[in-house]
Amino acid sequence: MMQGEIIATGTELITGRVADFNARYAARRLHEVGLTVGLITILGDRAPLFGELLKQALGRSQFIIITGGLGPTEDDITVATAAQALGLRLYQDEGLLARIRRCLEEQGLPWEERYAKLAVIPEGALVLDPGGAACGFALRHRDMRLFFLPGVPREMRVLFDEFVLPGLVEWAGGGEALAQRTVRLFGISETQLQQVVSELPEFQHGVTVGIYPNFPENHLTLTVRGQSREALEAELNRLIAALSREVGDVLLGPGEIPLEELVGSLLRDRGLTLAVAESCTGGLIGHRVTNVSGSSDYFLGGIISYSNEAKLDLLKVSPEILAAVGAVSAETALAMARGVREVFHADIGLAVTGIAGPTGGSPEKPVGTVYFGLAAPSEEDVWHYLFRGGREEIKTLAAQTALDRLRRVVKK
Amino acid sequence: MMQGEIIATGTELITGRVADFNARYAARRLHEVGLTVGLITILGDRAPLFGELLKQALGRSQFIIITGGLGPTEDDITVATAAQALGLRLYQDEGLLARIRRCLEEQGLPWEERYAKLAVIPEGALVLDPGGAACGFALRHRDMRLFFLPGVPREMRVLFDEFVLPGLVEWAGGGEALAQRTVRLFGISETQLQQVVSELPEFQHGVTVGIYPNFPENHLTLTVRGQSREALEAELNRLIAALSREVGDVLLGPGEIPLEELVGSLLRDRGLTLAVAESCTGGLIGHRVTNVSGSSDYFLGGIISYSNEAKLDLLKVSPEILAAVGAVSAETALAMARGVREVFHADIGLAVTGIAGPTGGSPEKPVGTVYFGLAAPSEEDVWHYLFRGGREEIKTLAAQTALDRLRRVVKK
DSSP, X not given: OOEEEEEEEXXXXXXXXXXOOHHHHHHHHHHHTTOEEEEEEEEOTTOTTHHHHHHHHHHHOSEEEEESOOSSSTXXXXXXXXXXXXXXXEEEOHHHHHHHHHHHHHTTOOOOGGGGGXXXXXXXXXXXXXXXXXXXXXXXXXXXXXXXXXXXXXXXXXXXXXXXXXXXHHHHTTSOEEEEEEEEEOSSOHHHHHHHHHHOGGGSSSEEEEEEEETTEEEEEEEEEESOHHHHHHHHHHHHHHHHHHHGGGBOSSTTOOHHHHHHHHHHHHTOOEEEEESTTTTHHHHHHTXXXXXXXXXXXXXXXXXXHHHHHTTOOOHHHHHHHOSSSHHHHHHHHHHHHHHTTOSEEEEEEEOOSSSSXXXXXXXXXXXXXXXXXXXXXXXXXXXOSOHHHHHHHHHHHHHHHHHHHHHO | OXXXXXXXXXXXXXXXXXXXXXXXXXXXXXXXXXXXXXXXXXXXXXXXXXXXXXXXXXXXXXXXXXXXXXXXXXXXXXXXXXXXXXXXXXXXXXXXXXXXXXXXXXXXXXXXXXXXXXXXXETTOEEEOOSSSXXXXXXXXXXXXXXXXXXXXXXXXXXXXXXXXXXXXXXHTXXXXXXXXXXXXXXXXXXXXXXXXXXXXXXXXXXXXXXXXETTEEEEEEEEEESOHHHHHHHHHHHHHHHHHHHGGGBOSSTTOOHHHHHHHHHHHHTOOEEEEESTTTTHHHHHHTTSXXXXXXXXXXXXXXXXXXXXXXXXXXXXXXXXXXXSSHHHHHHHHHHHHHHTTOSEEEEEEEOOSSSSOOSSSOTTEXXXXXXXXXXXXXXXXXXXXXXXXXXXXHHHHHHHHHHHHHHO
């Protein structure tokens, strides 16, 4: 089993000012393809330990990924220290220098002498050039591969995805290609999902599965390896079809598209408009729906009916219902959905009313009780859940559940 | 300068399944008090390297914080490995064993033989017992201090705050006490804030300042050290008063209280009610306001007027205004604020209308143009901004700006 390690440098990391992104991202992606990271080391800029740590790494790892310290300032000593540790001469790469001048020009920035440092790399280095963004470089040293990447997460990620991961996979697999896909699921626990995956016959060989909790969803990444890119894509389709057969509507459409975007596409495709009546979610459903660019095509708006007066006056919930069964009830949820549908002249009205807590619960209606209503041309629907968690978690679960039911209804 | 390092163990960390919390938290808190962390090492459970890395750390650091691997399973080898590296004998601590039995009883859990392992610690270890939660332990080894903490972030944080940080500060400062306070600021850039802090006479000596960007706010942590706890609290008050004099209303009230909670307290204190009319924020203001428990005392609700019809029908914006100056205008913002105030019979109406992008901009009203309206008994207010960023950033900035102006108006 090929094993490697990651060294992340940056004073902002070692002082806790920002969270590490690079090492975690690389570790996760490598783990998905079955490459083991044995160690992550984080240290500051200009850390005296860097050279020593790099030498230790050379003695035990087959690949080493180093991020940060490639910039033009005096703090950026990664290249010089690494060259010394590896016993390599530094030289100024003319091609890289020309590329840096070109980049600056394109961005309308003046040349400064300190940028020349960016083109100084160890002999034998292969420049990793993603075009239009910061470069890194790779080195072969004895039987090892070393990758030097920028510390800015956006830049690091581009180079990692384009060069490091495919390069390591090809090397480790003797020329194998790799294909990956992530799907989102809602309404299934991590444990249930693990159970499903462990039992599905299609998942028993040749696929690596990673499950990542992403409250309130679970994300699942599938990785397959083989010779032909087309065969791998077909294999991924086959796996996802098998998963879909098993878990059904719990699988949120294709790929990594957020739920609110899936719902939006479905509404647009079917030419339907939406209005929302939000009590305990307080505007969160509207916020999520309008996070999608172009949502004004199908989203007409909503009423945040936090007070009972708003439910009566604006949503035309009858005072008899409120008096008889209260604001948190199936009857009120349905009346809110009908009301908002009518007020906005929308095709679909979606309503939520519940107790987000931590106060306001009762033995009959404990904190976390949420009623939902949906009024559409073809059907009306009322349902409820008892959610666990703090106030924000209950709001999040309520909004997600409402949007998810809307997705299922519109998809039919 | 005292220097230390952190070793975080956990397979979930080294595979990138979850982000490291513990090492970053410890590094940040230590940096705030002027204690340097030179190295963070992350490795898996049962990693063969652990013992070797610990020995290296013993040779160069004055304090070492180790998290994870203290549990009852076979994967939890931190204690045994560390004892071996330090040349210490393990023994079963009867006091700790009794405490574990008591904890299990209190939680209604049955005793299992494997829990006995939790009471096996190295000779000379001092048990860190926060009462009612997982324990850790501390060791003195030659001139060094070692701390062994659980890997669960919630448990680690309790022990770190209660024992590790005060212990290290006292040790490093020869018995000094420590006081810290964090304040939130909105409407000042990180660079401007650094400038202010570097020039304020009160901040020139005896205070450590940490600035943490927390979009859309900046958080600032002040740390002072000295002999008397009361004197330190007085010093912190003096520093915050000086900062407040300099930056004024940019300082969001006392402590770490979120903006929506500050606004809520002000509204409650003054007996005022609020209703919101949201266009481009799509419900985000209502969502934030209702994240505060008890917000139904002052928040009546809102109208998400995404369509022009909603602005006309529900908020009574006149068709002439919409035709003449459009939905994104000062006139419409004010009419929306007045409209929502009237519809909800609220004391204050707050309105936002703008272009969140990425489409919908024009040369006169580019993406990021947002108009705000506020209608209160004592005053009416209209203002606008041109924000930069993506769709979600513009929504976030618009909601924050609206709530912040509301805070300033209600505070008067």
